[in-house]
Amino acid sequence: MRLTTRLATSTAVLAMLSAGALAAPCKVTSVSTGKDSLNIQTACGTTLIEPWSEATLRVRHLPAGAPAPRPSLIVNGHKAPSHFAVKDGASEITAETASLRIVIDRADGHAAFFHPGDKTPFLSEAKSTANPTNSGLYKVEQAFAPPFGAGLHFYGLGQHPAGGLDLQKGAVHLQQANGSTGLPMVLTSGGYGVLWDNASVTDVSVLPPAEGGNLQFTSEAAEAIDYYLITGANADQVVSGYRALTGSVPMLPRWAFGFWQSYEHYATQDEIVTVAKRYRDSGIPIDGIIQDWQYWKDGQWGAHQFDPARYPDPQKMVADIHALDIHTIISVWARFDKDTDNTAELDKAGFLYPKTYKNVFPVGFGRWYDPYGKGRDMYWDQISRRLGKDGFDGWWLDASEAELGGEWGQMRDVVTAQGPGALVYNAYPLFHTMGVYEGHRRDFPDRRPVILTRSAWAGQQRNGAISWSGDIHGDWETFRRQIPAGLNFISAGLPYWNTDIGGFFAGDPKDPAYGELFTRWFEFGAFTPMFRVHGTGKSKEMWQFSPEVQPILEKFDRLRYRLLPTIYSLAFDVTLNNASMMRPLVFDFGGDKDALDIPDEFMFGPILVAPVTRKGATDRMVYLPGDTEWVDFWTGKRFKAKSNIVAHAPLDTLPLYVRAGTILPMGPVVGHAEAQKDKPIELRVYRGANGSFNLYDDSGNGWGYEKGQRALVPITWNEATGTLTLGARQGKFPGMKQTREFHIVFVNDTNGVGDSEAKTFQTVSYKGKKVEIKAP
Numbered sequence: 001m002r003l004t005t006r007l008a009t010s011t012a013v014l015a016m017l018s019a020g021a022l023a024a025p026c027k028v029t030s031v032s033t034g035k036d037s038l039n040i041q042t043a044c045g046t047t048l049i050e051p052w053s054e055a056t057l058r059v060r061h062l063p064a065g066a067p068a069p070r071p072s073l074i075v076n077g078h079k080a081p082s083h084f085a086v087k088d089g090a091s092e093i094t095a096e097t098a099s100l101r102i103v104i105d106r107a108d109g110h111a112a113f114f115h116p117g118d119k120t121p122f123l124s125e126a127k128s129t130a131n132p133t134n135s136g137l138y139k140v141e142q143a144f145a146p147p148f149g150a151g152l153h154f155y156g157l158g159q160h161p162a163g164g165l166d167l168q169k170g171a172v173h174l175q176q177a178n179g180s181t182g183l184p185m186v187l188t189s190g191g192y193g194v195l196w197d198n199a200s201v202t203d204v205s206v207l208p209p210a211e212g213g214n215l216q217f218t219s220e221a222a223e224a225i226d227y228y229l230i231t232g233a234n235a236d237q238v239v240s241g242y243r244a245l246t247g248s249v250p251m252l253p254r255w256a257f258g259f260w261q262s263y264e265h266y267a268t269q270d271e272i273v274t275v276a277k278r279y280r281d282s283g284i285p286i287d288g289i290i291q292d293w294q295y296w297k298d299g300q301w302g303a304h305q306f307d308p309a310r311y312p313d314p315q316k317m318v319a320d321i322h323a324l325d326i327h328t329i330i331s332v333w334a335r336f337d338k339d340t341d342n343t344a345e346l347d348k349a350g351f352l353y354p355k356t357y358k359n360v361f362p363v364g365f366g367r368w369y370d371p372y373g374k375g376r377d378m379y380w381d382q383i384s385r386r387l388g389k390d391g392f393d394g395w396w397l398d399a400s401e402a403e404l405g406g407e408w409g410q411m412r413d414v415v416t417a418q419g420p421g422a423l424v425y426n427a428y429p430l431f432h433t434m435g436v437y438e439g440h441r442r443d444f445p446d447r448r449p450v451i452l453t454r455s456a457w458a459g460q461q462r463n464g465a466i467s468w469s470g471d472i473h474g475d476w477e478t479f480r481r482q483i484p485a486g487l488n489f490i491s492a493g494l495p496y497w498n499t500d501i502g503g504f505f506a507g508d509p510k511d512p513a514y515g516e517l518f519t520r521w522f523e524f525g526a527f528t529p530m531f532r533v534h535g536t537g538k539s540k541e542m543w544q545f546s547p548e549v550q551p552i553l554e555k556f557d558r559l560r561y562r563l564l565p566t567i568y569s570l571a572f573d574v575t576l577n578n579a580s581m582m583r584p585l586v587f588d589f590g591g592d593k594d595a596l597d598i599p600d601e602f603m604f605g606p607i608l609v610a611p612v613t614r615k616g617a618t619d620r621m622v623y624l625p626g627d628t629e630w631v632d633f634w635t636g637k638r639f640k641a642k643s644n645i646v647a648h649a650p651l652d653t654l655p656l657y658v659r660a661g662t663i664l665p666m667g668p669v670v671g672h673a674e675a676q677k678d679k680p681i682e683l684r685v686y687r688g689a690n691g692s693f694n695l696y697d698d699s700g701n702g703w704g705y706e707k708g709q710r711a712l713v714p715i716t717w718n719e720a721t722g723t724l725t726l727g728a729r730q731g732k733f734p735g736m737k738q739t740r741e742f743h744i745v746f747v748n749d750t751n752g753v754g755d756s757e758a759k760t761f762q763t764v765s766y767k768g769k770k771v772e773i774k775a776p
Contacts, residue, residue, distance in 0.1 A: 025108035026128070031093055033086045036079065038095050038102075042109040045130070049111065053080040054098040055232060056241050059111060061225040063130045063138060069223035070419060072197050073427045074184075074458045077245045100231060113192075113229060122190055126214065128225055137423060140198070140225045143216040152190050153596045154206045154215070155491035155584060158183035158456070159469055163481040165488065165584060165599040167206045174202040176401035176426050176455045177408045179470035183492035184426075184458055185242055186215070189586050189596050193238040195228040195245065195458065199427040201412070221422040235491070235587040240578035242493040247462025249495055251575050253393075253448045254700035255327050256466075257567045258287025258673045259557050260532035263539045264504070265292035265331075269311040272328075273320045275541060280324045280671065284542060284554055285561045287672050289321060290396060290452075290534070293331045301366060302336030302343060304386035318391040325672040329394035329450055332383055334402055334432055335366045342382045343367060351375030353404075353414045360399075360406035368402050372424060373417025376435025383436070384443045394450030395436050397465075400429040401455040429465075430457040437463035447701050452530070456494055466496040466530050474503025474514070474535065479521050480613040484599035486528065487584040495574050495581055498530035506535040509544035516615065516651065518545065519552050523654040524611040526556040527604040529581050552652045558669045559755040565665040565681055565695065570605045572696040572710075581605060585625055592642065595625035606662040606693075607633065610647060610655040622647045622655055628689045629660040636749035638688070658747075660688025663715050663724075665695055668757065674700055680741040682761065683715065684752045685724055687775070691717040698733050709733040713740075713766070722775040729768035740766045746775050 026044035033039070040047040045064040052058055062069070087094045093104040101114040103121075112124035126145030130138040154167040157174065159181040164170075167186070174182030184196040186204065196202065200221035207214045217227070230241035243249070261279065266272035272291055279286040297307040306314045321328045336343040338356065346352045351374070352367045359366060369375050383395070404410040411428065414421035418431075433451055440449035451465040460467075469485060472478050486497045500506075501521050507514030518540065525531050533540050542553045560567075573579040580587060582604050585595040601610045601622065608630070610622045624630045626641045633656035639645055647655035658664060664684040667676040677700065685691075698710040714727035724744060743761035745752035752758040764771055 028093070028104065028106040028109055031086075031088050036082065036084050038084075038086055038093070040093065040104060040109065044109065044128075047104070047109060047111070049095060049102060049104075050079070051082045051084050051097045051100075052077070052228065052245065053241065054082045055100065055230065055237075056245065057097075057100060057102065057113075057229045059225075059227055059229065061128045061130070061142075063132075063224065066138075066223065069226065072226070073199055073418065073424060073430065074195070074197055075228075075245045076247050076459065076462070080244075100229075115231075122192060123194075123229065130222070130225060133221070135221065135420060135422065137221045137223060137420070139218075139220055140222040141216065141218045142196075142225050142227065143214055144194075145214065151593050151596070152188055153586065154186055154188050155488055155586065156183065156185045156187040156193070156493075157204055157488060158492055159467070159485040159489035159497070161472075161478075161481050161485060163477075163484060163599070165484040166597040167204075167488070168208045171203055171205040174204065174426060175408060176411075176428065176457075178399070178401065178403065178454065179472055181456050181467060181470075181489065182426050183456060183489065183494065185492040187235060187238055187491045187586075189235075189590055191233060191238070191590075192229060192231045193242065195230060195242060197226040197228065198222050199424045199457065200422055201409075201425055221420065221425075223423075234590050235583075236579060239491075239493050239580060243461065243578045246459040246493070248578065249461045249574050250464040251448060251571060251698075251705055252450060252464065252466075252496070253327075254564070254568055255287040255673045256394075256450050256530070257564060257571065258531070259285055259560060260288035260290065260530065261286060261541060262290035262292060262532060262534035263541075264534065264536040265294055267294070267310060269306075269313070269317045273317055276321050276324050276326050276328075278543070279541070280326065282543070283671065285557050285669065285671055286326055288327050288329065288393075288450075288532075291328060291330045292396070293333070293398065295330075299337050300340055301364075302333065303340040304332065304342065304383055314390045322391065325675070327393040327450075329396050329452065330387060330392045331396040331398050332387070333398055334371065334379070334400065335368050337364070337366055345382070346375065346378060349375070349378060351378055355414075357405035357410070360403060368404055370414070370416050371428065371431040371435055375417065376431055377439070380435045380439030384439060388443060393447065394452070395440070397429075397432060397436065397451060397453040400432050400453045402428045402432075427457045429453055429455040430460050430463070433460055433463040433465040437465070441703075445703065448703070456489075458493070461494045461496070466498060467494065468497070468530075468532070468534075469499045471504040472500060474506030474517065476517060476613065476615050478503060479517065479524075480600065483524070483602065483611060483613070486582070487599075487602055490580050490582055491584060491586075495579075496529045497582070498528045498532050499525065500534040501525040501532065502535055502540055504535050506537055506540065508538050509540055510546065512546065513615075515545055515549040519549055519651055520612050522553050523556050524609070526560045527582070527607070527609045527654075531560055555652065555755060556654070561669055561673070561676065562666045562755060564673055564676055565667045566605055569665065569694060569696040572698075572705075573694070589625040592625040594623060594642065598623060606659060606664060608657040608659075610657070612649050612654065618650050619646050619648055620655065621645070622657070624657060626659065630657040631660065631686050631688075631747060632656075632753075633658055634754050636747055636751075636753040658686050660686050661691030661717060661719070662686040663691050663693040663717055665693065666757075678737045678740070680743055682743045682745055682752075682758055683724070684745045684747050684758070685717055685775070686747050687717075687719065690719050697736070699735060704733055711736055724773040724775065726764065726766055726771040726773075728770050738767060742766055744773050
């Protein structure tokens with residue numbers, strides 16, 4: 001009945017809607033207001049404007065006569081109380097919050113958005129169309145007109161292989177695929193972002209001012225135009241506004257930030273345990289190892305059971321890995337061979353898509369489940385009772401686009417529990433990860449889930465998921481493109497991203513040429529949220545590489561562990577304050593026009609990272625942005641801000657720079673993350689400006705931190721007085737050591753440089769009370 005009504009309505013309004021939106025203006029016919037909403041009737045339909053906070057607006061354009069749209073798949077937040085005053089004038093309607101002014105032209109119904117006191121809008125609507133389709137839905141288009149302002153840059157929209165950072169380089173196609181993850185959030189350098197609330201296949205174009213300055217969203221299936229305008233003083237505030245709408249980020253366990261080894265694939269129980277044991281026996285720090293796919297018997301893909309001939313005792317396998325203080329996650333798919341008992345159970349309940357799809361690899365056919373409704377609960381229950389009992393620490397959700405038969409676009413043809421596949425196309429990974437995250441929390445409440453997934457959608461950060469960039473090739477050009485791809489993914493609001501170090505389709509570790517590429521990629525990977533090696537072909541454990549390469553890999557592995565106190569504190573900042581651990585320079589240096597379109601530099605916490613991405617290169621140009629001095633991490637040499645320098649970068653050196661005023665906590669090198677707990681922390685102070693850092697700690701796992709079982713030590717540096725202050729400890733948690741030893745290091749060119757522990761330091765025995773330390 002609903003579909004019939006929608007089709008009839010579509011036919012009735014087609015001529016009016018198309019002509020009204022594209023040629024004749026959508027003249028305002030009436031205006032009504034609610035406590036926190038503005039309802040505008042036009043010749044083309046209804047426009048609804050609602051403040052969700054003082055800095056965030058929801059704007060919807062509903063076609064005339066169309067049924068009310070379904071609830072958002074993305075937004076789970078609540079409106080915050082906000083001031084909203086409306087004034088209806090003869091030629092325009094004006095609405096104001098404390099930080100925004102909206103003006104709707106009565107002649108055409110278009111909205112323009114202003115900062116208070118400004119005479120020129122920072123964003124304005126240009127065109128809104130909704131053309132009916134045969135499915136009873138609409139193809140919608142929303143364009144935004146200039147003025148954008150000189151020097152405006154655009155980021156976000158997910159992870160795509162094109163290679164640029166600023167999205168003004170061309171159109172972006174939002175359609176989930178292996179290696180391309182669409183996210184409907186645009187972030188600008190102008191203090192605002194647009195969250196396009198539509199999960200269908202969408203094209204977004206951003207034309208630079210010289211070409212008309214048009215930002216345009218075109219979605220192939222919709223019930224209405226629906227978007228959120230999110231504003232803020234900087235990129236961090238805009239991302240924070242996005243997460244207020246779509247969900248905050250839960251803490252990952254401490255061990256998840258250590259080093260991970262993976263391979264496609266460890267084919268026996270003995271093989272994976274042997275690799276784990278060799279790492280531990282070699283003294284190479286490691287925290288995670290992954291059991292990739294094909295651990296099942298032929299014809300039992302989706303049964304979530306091991307082939308007993310190759311894995312005789314999975315519980316013992318996991319226990320043996322745990323005994324080495326290493327964690328392990330396992331690959332599980334949303335796809336099922338036709339004759340498994342899990343397939344039959346899901347099929348009987350109506351939770352499988354009817355079609356049987358041809359596999360991408362290996363040869364065969366299978367079915368895929370529907371996570372948009374209760375099917376995700378049954379899917380998780382099958383995993384939990386079959387694999388959860390074995391003690392795995394997390395889940396690798398492969399092909400979560402969903403891959404189906406590998407012909408990208410097949411999701412359009414399915415019918416899901418949330419509606420037509422064409423309408424909810426891109427949201428499959430959001431609901432897939434949701435079922436696993438919620439199920440794991442329920443069934444294993446003593447440990448935080450680790451979920452690694454190949455695709456993502458807006459809001460997925462609330463499921464604690466880490467995305468990786470897909471089955472990419474191991475070559476220099478692909479490596480170069482990974483950096484801006486990851487930065488744009490993170491700019492769309494999802495903080496946890498990583499890549500197969502060295503590429504999935506990769507070279508031979510014994511080949512010196514591939515060894516160079518892998519080393520540079522590994523150096524970069526040590527400064528991404530998840531530090532993970534993976535690939536097919538020949539395995540890439542560190543000892544597989546040449547004697548020239550292996551020590552460099554171990555060096556950066558050790559450096560990662562030295563930085564764990566900083567990284568874990570950054571993770572809490574992500575959770576509590578909606579921060580981004582890894583981010584493009586616009587987040588920190590939005591006022592520096594020369595920093596806004598650099599695709600191969602980024603911030604990782606307080607450290608500027610400049611990977612070397614050219615074969616044979618032993619130096620590279622680095623731009624140092626901002627207004628304060630920078631310090632070379634390796635040498636202690638100082639450089640002026642807003643300067644281009646040549647960074648010396650032999651194969652064993654990744655250019656790293658630390659801002660003056662930074663306080664950098666570093667722990668000792670240990671075999672695994674939890675071994676560092678309660679060990680002395682080296683506090684490196686980079687003089688030259690005031691600075692602060694909040695050092696965070698908790699039990700490292702479980703959900704006690706949500707109940708306040710956590711501790712924070714506020715640390716500040718006052719440049720004028722030369723005083724470092726360890727503030728009074730805030731909070732506590734079970735097992736917390738009351739006294740903590742700090743080694744205070746004032747960095748210069750002879751001390752506190754590089755990855756080694758400082759030779760000279762002041763020792764402070766911190767008992768939770770405020771302590772002040774004077775610099776020498």
